[in-house]
Amino acid sequence: MILPIVAYGAPVLRAMAKDISADYADLPKLIEDMWETMYASNGVGLAAPQINRAIRLFVVDSTQIFEGMDASELAEHPDAPGIKRVFINAHIEKLDGELWSYNEGCLSIPKIREDVWREETVLLRYCDENFVEKTELFEGITARVILHEYDHIDGKLFIDHLKPLKRKLLKGKLDDISKGKIRVDYKMMFSK
Template identity: 50%
Template sequence: MILPVVVYGHPVLRKVAEEIDEDYKGLKELIDNMWQTMYKSDGVGLAAPQIGESIRLIVIDADVLAEDFPECKGWKKVLINPIITEFGEEECNESEGCLSLPGIREDVKRPTKIKVEYEDENFELVVEELDGFIARVVQHEYDHLEGKLFVDHLSPLKKRFLKGKLAAITKGKVSVSYKIKTA
């Protein structure tokens, strides 16, 4: 089932998400719904808070980015209860967008390398060191679990320039090809 994407201004996007375990009711169906929602919305990743669920769950399929970012090739994963345990020192600016912030794209400075621990859909522990754009994608989605959005990484001046667009998103005054949910 395709779910509405929660947009800027909804309080669930500012909450720190809760950990889950294998007994979480309806988890398989929720993961399936998240995949469907992400693909219908032309997203690369989707965090559970973006569909109104304040739990530590992310789905990512970055394979569509592989032509420009080879490290994304075949990277389709479910991340349950992820924790970024290390951030590299080198940083770079890249353009980011977000299904919860439709119509906004900005350069965001992030570390180029991370180490992340998470459980897969079978609750098997996975530890990965990620480099390049896939590290950015994971950091972007991970921010959602921490109650953060990519615009939080922008300078105060940039945020002021976006104030009108953010206000419009809060009111649902955006044109998107997917269902959205406001506060």
């Protein structure tokens, strides 16, 4: 089932999400719905707070970013061909590498894209959809997508990484999004 994406301004997007247990109600169905929602919205990642659940769960499919690249382009990306993965109860163990800039957007903040600086690698401890605990190192664009979704479960948004002046310049657009004054081709939920 395709779920509505929570728009900027909703309190759930600023809440610190909680860890869940393997017996979380209808977890397999929720994960399936998150994949369906993410693909229907043309996203490469989706976090539970974006569907109005304050839990530490997100999905990532960075393989889409590499589709259509030729061999020389793929060779420039150490994380190619990407991953398709479920992350439950994720916690960062270590951030490392040079900060690098990449133009990011967010399904909860439609039609706004900005350059965001993030670390090259992230060592992440998490559980997969079967609650098998893993600690894994991710790099490149895949690490960036993970860090973007990880921010959501910590109550942060990509705009929080921008300089104050840039955020101030976006205020009008952000206010419009929170009031529902935006048109997108996927279902959204707006705060009253």
